[in-house]
Amino acid sequence: MGLSRIVLSPFSALYKVVTDVRNFLYDQGRRHSTLFTVPVINVGNLTVGGTGKSPMIEYLGAMLSESYQVAILSRGYGRRTKGFRLAGEGDDATTLGDEPYQFYQKAGDNVTVAVGEERALAIPSILLERPETNVILLDDAFQHRAVVPHFNILLSDYNRPFYKDMVLPAGRLRESRYGARRAHAVIVTKCPGSLDEKAMELVKAQIEKYTRAGTPVFFTTISYGQPISLYGHTSPARGENVVAFSGIARSEPFINYLAKTYALSDHMDFPDHHAYSESDLERIKARFMAHGATSEQTSLVTTEKDAARLRSLGAKHPLSGLPVSYIPIRPVFLRDEEVFRSMVFDAVSKELGR
Structure with a gap:
């Protein structure tokens, strides 16, 4: 000990x-x-x-x-709202939390997504709003x-x-x-x-x-899936150069996968559920520029949860013009x-x- x-x-x-x-x-x-x-x-x-x-x-x-008819109920950690909230088109990671927003983005209309600190109160609210659940x-x-x-x-x-x-x-x-x-x-x-x-x-x-x-x-x-581009750029192919950043509880498996699959030049590690500030994004951009950003075969790579937070930042921020991709995962x-x-x-x- x-x-x-x-x-x-x-x-x-x-x-x-x-x-x-x-x-x-x-x-x-x-x-x-x-x-x-x-x-x-x-x-x-x-x-x-x-x-x-x-x-x-x-x-x-x-x-x-x-x-x-399934509903997912989360507490909504890291959101700026309070109380019960049913996910809808106007929501993002700031109103739902990054993980519930990720659920909502992936499930679409197939699954209801809601957040609420008090689950015993939130479940009746779900059943009231979506009685088919x-x-x-x-x-x-x-x-x-x-x-x-x-x-x-x-x-x-x-x-x-x-x-x-x-x-x-x-x-x-x-x-x-x-x-x-x-x-x-x-x-x-x-x-x-x-x-x-x-x-x-x-x-x-x-x-x-x-x-x-x-x-x-x-x-x-x-199981790690193929990288998905956030802003319309070409996603990195196996063996190409990548610069990674992540804000998850344990980044080691993600980084180990990147190191085995791509030419990993750098990784910036942030706290779990990290809300990226303008200065954070500028730092990420600077590290990217320092690692061969002039090459068309260099990409920024992050996790699916981090991508949910980036989507909440709108269309204009320091990373929006860069080749940013995220890698989806699933359990096997x-x-x-x-x-x-x-x-x-x-x-x-x-x-x-x-």
């Missing part, structure tokens, strides 16, 4: 007591939780950021919208005990598994590892694509120390995808059939 963890461990112990008491009160019914008749599926984690919630929400939204996807609400999910999905980053972490502030856990007992399924995300069965079983054995008996554990990796199951899909559909159909 490092010195910083030793120093912070008493504060972590106090934080753990507070969250344990809170969970106990909910478990005992001393704090009110609402169970809605419409099926509610939650995707969340035990740690602070970076486990791949957004790609999994998009995966579930696309999967379920083939059979149901028959499935709710909750984004990052594992600790939001005021709503009882019908199916609770816990994500854990393969590179930073919750069972090796500590409670804040010494670690990154929002609550005790035993919060995993609330999960109906655990998904280990960002796995190496070559992860073998033996390695999966070792990870699964560690997770099962903290989950209820019989809770299934699934494994996914990240390494095994048992059909088992997972069946579990989700069974949970939904069970509630709708009551």
Whole structure:
């Protein structure tokens, strides 16, 4: 254990007591939780950021919208608005938050997207505005005990598994590892694509120390798509020179992918959900100009979440005339995808059939 963890461990112990008491009160019914008749599926984690919630929400939204009327509900972190808001044509990352705006941009009319800090109040608002809705996807609400999910999905980053972490502030856990007992399924995300069965079983054995008996554990990796141009320029081809920037919780997988796929000259790392200022964009532009910007084979590359923020800046800003592309991602199951899909559909159909 490092010195910083030793120093912070008493504060972590106090934080753990507070969250344990809170969970106990909910478990005992001393704090009110609402169970809605419409099926509610939650995707969340035990740690602070970076486990791949957004790609999994998009995966579930696309999967379920083939059979149901789906609504995605997020808190809307980083937005400048307050309260409940249903996504519409006049919205952007400043009114919805970058991730909900990304959901809205990708899903279009196939999925309703809404934001609201108080999910127990926002869900009735969704049903009032869109009464045809028959499935709710909750984004990052594992600790939001005021709503009882019908199916609770816990994500854990393969590179930073919750069972090796500590409670804040010494670690990154929002609550005790035993919060995993609330999960109906655990998904280990960002796995190496070559992860073998033996390695999966070792990870699964560690997770099962903290989950209820019989809770299934699934494994996914990240699939990176072809780069998409933001402003009409040609996107970079494999092996071409790129300058990258990103404001996400963990940029390492993104940067590792770029380094293997392109000639990565530089990377500027910003905090998660970073709202790019004019000076930030000027700095990015300056770094781009310093790395072969005169070549037609040099591009700026960023993440899909960062692209959502850039779209909110309008048509004129320091990067709008440059060849900026973003790379979409999606989760790919390494095994048992059909088992997972069946579990989700069974949970939904069970509630709708009551």
